[in-house]
Amino acid sequence: MELSEKCELCPRRCGADRKNGAFGFCGGGKELKIARAALHFWEEPCISGESGSGTVFFSGCTMRCIFCQNREISRGEAGKFVSVERLGEIFLELQEKGANNINLVTPMHYAPQIVSAIGIARKNGLSLPIVWNTGGWELSEKVAVVKDYADIWLTDFKYFDNNLAEKFSFAKNYFENASAALEQMVRQTGKAVFDDDGMMKKGVIVRHLMLPGHLDDTKNVLRYLYETYGDDIWISIMNQYTPLCSDERYPELLRTVSEEEYDEAVDFACELGIENAFVQEGGTVGESFIPPFDLEGV
Numbered sequence: 001m002e003l004s005e006k007c008e009l010c011p012r013r014c015g016a017d018r019k020n021g022a023f024g025f026c027g028g029g030k031e032l033k034i035a036r037a038a039l040h041f042w043e044e045p046c047i048s049g050e051s052g053s054g055t056v057f058f059s060g061c062t063m064r065c066i067f068c069q070n071r072e073i074s075r076g077e078a079g080k081f082v083s084v085e086r087l088g089e090i091f092l093e094l095q096e097k098g099a100n101n102i103n104l105v106t107p108m109h110y111a112p113q114i115v116s117a118i119g120i121a122r123k124n125g126l127s128l129p130i131v132w133n134t135g136g137w138e139l140s141e142k143v144a145v146v147k148d149y150a151d152i153w154l155t156d157f158k159y160f161d162n163n164l165a166e167k168f169s170f171a172k173n174y175f176e177n178a179s180a181a182l183e184q185m186v187r188q189t190g191k192a193v194f195d196d197d198g199m200m201k202k203g204v205i206v207r208h209l210m211l212p213g214h215l216d217d218t219k220n221v222l223r224y225l226y227e228t229y230g231d232d233i234w235i236s237i238m239n240q241y242t243p244l245c246s247d248e249r250y251p252e253l254l255r256t257v258s259e260e261e262y263d264e265a266v267d268f269a270c271e272l273g274i275e276n277a278f279v280q281e282g283g284t285v286g287e288s289f290i291p292p293f294d295l296e297g298v
């Protein structure tokens with residue numbers, strides 16, 4: 001897998017000549033850019049465990065969510081350029097710190113370099129499962145290309161309604177791309193596998209961040225996921241939306257998800273029969289989930 005002169009790594013297909021130093025819509029260029037590499041304790045319990053997930057936050061993003069919770073890095077500004085070899089070392093350092101896995105946050109626009117870094121690190125003793133933690137708007141053929149380097153997919157399914165995806169994330173055909181990518185992820189990993197301590201070793205967790213005022217879309221996402229995959233996947237229903245968006249055109253996004261909305265979504269999931277689910281208790285709204293992008297571990 002290599003960077004090309006006409007990048008088509010994601011559904012944006014912006015065509016940037018990243019091989020020769022241009023930067024794409026996502027902010028990604030020829031070199032890897034990373035904002036933080038550290039143990040992280042706020043993922044789902046089977047990913048973080050007690051000793052934490054070895055999380056690497058990549059700069060840039062192919063989407064442009066107006067409510068982005070990580071905007072400091074998603075716009076590609078924060079971070080430091082590192083070599084593929086250095087990323088391989090970072091993986092090994094996280095393993096030495098006791099990480100349960102290597103957790104690649106928003107990685108797909110750097111997939112060619114990451115695959116090389118994993119290859120180097122594995123030759124040097126990396127044995128942890130690799131988690132690809134993505135926004136879900138991916139090309140299924142690119143998901144297929146990294147299959148030997150991906151043990152766990154921790155993927156978002158943000159929208160059922162493509163109009164919302166265009167309006168809030170500037171992402172066209174979100175549903176078609178996200179559903180095809182998810183199908184490929186599930187095909188690759190099969191049913192989830194956990195170790196004796198309950199840590200996931202293989203599998204797919206689909207996250208859905210509820211948006212205030214869009215309960216119907218949440219229900220459509222949950223129904224689609226369960227009717228398509230049943231208990232082959234785990235579904236994480238998230239209420240931690242923090243109103244960082246100040247766009248007056250979308251007043252519903254200026255508040256948090258209400259307790260009533262979240263309870264109704266969880267009740268709906270139960271009525272559908274969803275058992276493999278993660279739900280969040282109250283008090284999860286805020287910036288506590290957003291770590292400082294201070295180049296720790298880079």
Ligand code: SF4
Nearest residue numbers: 007010013014024026
């Ligand atoms: S990964 Fe980045 S550079 Fe490549 S097509 Fe997508 S937005 Fe453009």
